[in-house]
Amino acid sequence: MDALFASPAGALREVILSPGADAAGFRAAVRALVAEGLPPERVIWSTGAPGLFDAPPMAPHAAPAFSLPRAVTELIGLVLCHGDPERHGLLYRLIWRTVKDERALIDNPADPLVHRLMRMAKAVRRDIHKMHAFVRFRSAGMVQGRERFLAWFEPEHFIVEAVAGFFVKRFPAMDWSILTPHGSLSWDGTSLVIGPPALRPALPEGDGFEEGWLSYYESTFNPARTNTAMMTKEMPKKYWANLPEAKLIPGLVQSAASRVDAMIAREASAPRKRDPRKAVEAMSEQAPGTLEELNRLMRDTPPFVTGGTRAVLGEGPAGAPLALVGEQPGDQEDVEGRPFVGPAGRLLMKALGEAGLSREQLYLTNAVKHFKYVQRGKRRLHQSPTSGEVKHYRWWLKQELDFVQPRLVVALGASAALALAGHPVSVTRARGPMKFEGRPGYVTTHPSYLLRLPDPAAQNAAYAQFVADLKAAAERAAG
Amino acid sequence: MDDTLATKLRILADAAKYDASCASSGSAGRAAKKTGIGSTTGAGICHSYTPDGRCVSLLKILLTNYCLFDCAYCINRRSSNVERARFSVDEVVRLTLGFYKRNYIEGLFLSSGIIRSPDYTMEQMMRVARSLREEHGFAGYIHLKAIPEASPWLVEQAGLWADRLSLNIELASETSLKSLAPEKDAPRIRATMGQMTERIAEAREEKRRFAPAGQSTQMIVGADATTDATVLETSATLYRGYGLRRVYYSAFSPIPEASRVLPVKPAPLRRENRLYQADWLLRYYGFSVEEIAAGGTEGMLDLDIDPKLAWALKHRERFPVDVNSADREMLLRVPGLGARAVDRILKARRFGRLRLDDIGRLSTSVKRARAFLITADHHPLRLTDRADLRERLAPAPRQMELFG
Missing domain, CATH: 3.40.470.10 (Uracil-DNA glycosylase-like domain)
Structure with missing residues (x-):
């Protein structure tokens, strides 16, 4: 704080960015701030709609661009998706130190700031990965000869745009929409529309494959190996609300112990069927004979x-x-x-x-x-x-x-x-x-x-x- | 989905669940054409987790659980009274696509009981894979469990459609295999594996697409008297000589309709966990089987502590290790330091001498590691000489239920 008040041009600068990742806004702001030479402790970051008396939003390319190591730009891209309101301030501190005199800062994983940002990037990467994994489509039937699917998902961070490419690449021939509280994606086979935040929709009923999926989930579980800690570590409860199979978990866990006891207690039974000796013998004659x-x-x-x-x-x-x-x-x-x-x-x-x-x-x-x-x-x-x-x-x-x-x-x-x-x-x-x-x-x-x-x-x-x-x-x- | 198909799915998923592998990794990135469906990411994706902590990545089913073989450890052996079912080729294709479109799975893991003959069965499995690829433009992941008794030409064809092929070695000991699985033949399994190894290596060299995610195998542990050292030696041979991507260990687990020749009690899951840890040490930490085995007693791993800690406790003279000067190999031997932490340490120490706080940021288990480390501000004062070091580092005894 001393430094702040001691500085000759001691005024604080407030930067207001759009909610969400807003990479373009952040980039423009950082260019302007670096060009002006404003140190991190004199910048206050916030998000929201710009107020009436605020300075107009900074236009891109208004200030000269400068280069950053590739690892830094990659980190910025990920951390901007993070939900933490401190993300901009932390990133600006990293950028400031990097352009001033610590060009190799990003290569030091023991530095507390780098460490913290790396952890934030990791959390975003994990959220992206989990969204790839846990989105569940429901069939909405055929629309004009094309199969339509709808999904509702609640990611933790601002990753909707970051996952779009994955789903477009994977499901090019289907029509699908993924709605989330942070934004929505819609694909019709040729173009992707990135839309505004959505409310939980009423999902179409009667997708027979979902029943099949539930029955598969139940059958593929081995009660003799119950390990719920491992499950919740990889599939945290915050995702359960939108996973149809999650509603089966309590029942499966509850009955597991008794199922195993029953298995062990059961005597090995004599085979009821006769030994298919002829078929077993015939099995060896499979090589082409002529x-x-x-x-x-x-x-x-x-x-x-x-x-x-x-x-x-x-x-x-x-x-x-x-x-x-x-x-x-x-x-x-x-x-x-x-x-x-x-x-x-x-x-x-x-x-x-x-x-x-x-x-x-x-x-x-x-x-x-x-x-x-x-x-x-x-x-x-x-x-x-x-x-x-x-x-x-x-x-x-x-x-x-x-x-x-x-x-x-x-x-x-x-x-x-x-x-x-x-x-x-x-x-x-x-x-x-x-x-x-x-x-x-x-x-x-x-x-x-x-x-x-x-x-x-x-x-x-x-x-x-x-x-x-x-x-x-x-x-x-x-x- | 109609009722018959749902019933079949229940039976044939149940029958397939004892196979440990469900990985969708190891393939090159790939995407479907405009009219097709699917992609592979290289690292694989787990779409769900069941309460056993295992990941659900692929639709793991059997084409049929009718089987002419009589392998004692298998729930589907011909003498078992288990409920039977059989999918048609088309049914498996429909299920796979239906599940895939809803983003439940990364692809298909297809295995089968042997019906009519190994060749016939293998051919049916191949028809599934071929139909997915050729008729539906499916670019998702396919893992085929090859049948080692099938003709080599059929097994080889599987590589044209599948990302990964696996042949189960089942038991590390040939004698056990002979007594528990009378129709199986260990040398034949290895010969088929060897043949696939060659074909996969040639294709890779010639940049042809052929089983791009390579081969894996599975061994059942605890159904016979084989020691951990023998199991690991088998794995080491498979990694070195056959270029396998993964060896899966499956602790023998009680099955409904168990055979009389098998132990009634399940093998401790802890044992399977320790084998996976040892496997990791073999592949990424430069340990040899002898070194790992030396951490335990009479060829069995210590169940209470992990194999790396077990080795360190028996080689206390090699510790403590100075994080600011030790080489990568030695750092990898420090309990609590994983390969990623070691790489971060090597990077960070170029910026200055590392202190214990730094290690706390670079590794996730500094508590374990500190007894074996010297940093700029920390020396474990002959801690490694303490008789109770093991007790201090071993996890408190508790009922373990572990690992997938």
Whole structure:
């Protein structure tokens, strides 16, 4: 007080802000006060409608802005929502000290002022969190083809605007209103209206789901673990009035002890039903018993890759001595639902012919069963599967080959080799015979690799080597 | 909601309540499209609390409580006389959306008894999740309890729809599992868990959406003779080797229609509480299982005091600790100082030497901590040598009912 009276321009300044958070008003006032150099002890803060003879409200941007550390502005935003009438004075003291000579003040959690403001911010954050949690909507039926919901809630602090984003994001397709004594929110699917304080409305009756909720609340409670202290710590009684389930609490608590005693006292009873032995035995036979069953499962499975309109299944006779595994179906394979019918497939057929093999003799399949692509205009652009995606499909491939039982499996390219071996394989280095988890195999390039080679000479050489690989694999499968 | 659906809900919520987990956390923030519904916040939200102090975050129900398995600790085992019911896929979808729209829940936690076969059951559960996501644009939280006996390809598909997957390990000891749950197979549970761990890690690396909230599991405590040390060792392996997000402990609680092979008395809830505290020390405070176990006797935690205090009392030579100079690791070992308080201390001491009052502002339990701390104005005068320190710090004996 001494300082106050000693100051030369000793007059006190009164600042009147709108009730509630009024962040804009506070910001404008603080700018003006700092510009004027008025210390906190000469400012009196209050809220309410400005009186007739008060100075006109300070216009935003009237005084120069100044910068504050981000942590301070965040703290201000939260503390302004607090219901404590001292909040403005406390915040102004923080701002004053920060801009004067304690730039790092906010980083000292042991400072009494910072500590107090942090606790206020925490209380606001908690109130926001509890409002997200405890708002209960009642259905008000359909209005013009859209479902309408209404809620009444009593937050402790001025947080109505602060929670709006959460509810808009969560319930974009419903029409809803949340009324509170501090203000209201209304959403119609396209715009949010922030309205004035409301009175408790008569909520619509007859929402059947609310009865279901009450019965769920009752059933999910375990009487053997009653701990009301823990419950009220997290769900304080001040919120109970607007929680439909809260009216059940006294009854549940009262009957808990006797329910537990009854449970413990009850002798274990002999099962009344006969042992479903047959069903228990049958349970173990769930694995697909034939290739057809496995294929049916695969057809019903959602793709593990983006794109993929359908599963492109393997093709060829069971017991084929040679199986060829490619990477994944391409655009054309996806359209026709058959493996190796696109450009790479045609090249493969040509090479097979030169190696003395025909499509009908072989089992043809892919490591990944769906076409992975991204849409670019009208085109579907092929995307290589990641190794994680290849691994999602390993189980299928293994089962498939177990049914087909080829004498040799040829991996066409790195994805196929990864799928068969279970670990990354370098095609250039491993090219040739290789064991895939005990299964005799052979590694070579994928025919699409040949198509991508720019130089015709290199292409011819690679093609010749590819044909030689197929021949070698066929010989091993025969021998 | 019609009467049949209400009855089913009562039976199948009752049947699901013994699962401890109800968390809706760990997923990335996400919001529905304009025509859809739902969002996830990352931290999760508890929408209500029942008088057992447990949070209600998800609609936690079974698809059915008919079951072909006969696990002694489970109320839904085939030999139990409990009332049975079965939801259709569509009923679960309707309930979830109806509850979600009224802001009762964060999403769905779906589990099931095994009917027909593990694969069949798993597939039905998946249809629920898929319908919510694909047909209704549901972006809320989904936790699926995978059935470890189902085919790997089915379990993997669950990751496409669910935020979190869990596989219950049920009992820390393989022998106990064999005797109490004859249809279950411990190595198989772990193999499935391991497979999911790999797929989840790969997807995360490749930035694909696949079970973004990871995996969790649950162990029942007190249904067999397994010690706390064994339980915690199992947890440590699961955290380290399988990258699990959470291990839940469920003190064996008496169930209606209990099996004869089980203890009649419930395991003390205090034990479960101590295990959760120990679990916390394992994950965030740099303690090893051996250190935690050393605080108790014969592999069991001290039920009267928390495991951190128990450790400190047996290692008094390491105290008192000077708040103005000790490193983070040592501060974390001080009873009464949580990880958040420690971080605040480290921040605040850059501004000057801390006094006891400062610690009072930085931590919520300075009363407990002061016996182990030196500050600029406080030295606990060989307090740590006092024989009655334990009595001074242990909570007064009272009938405990605790914790969710």
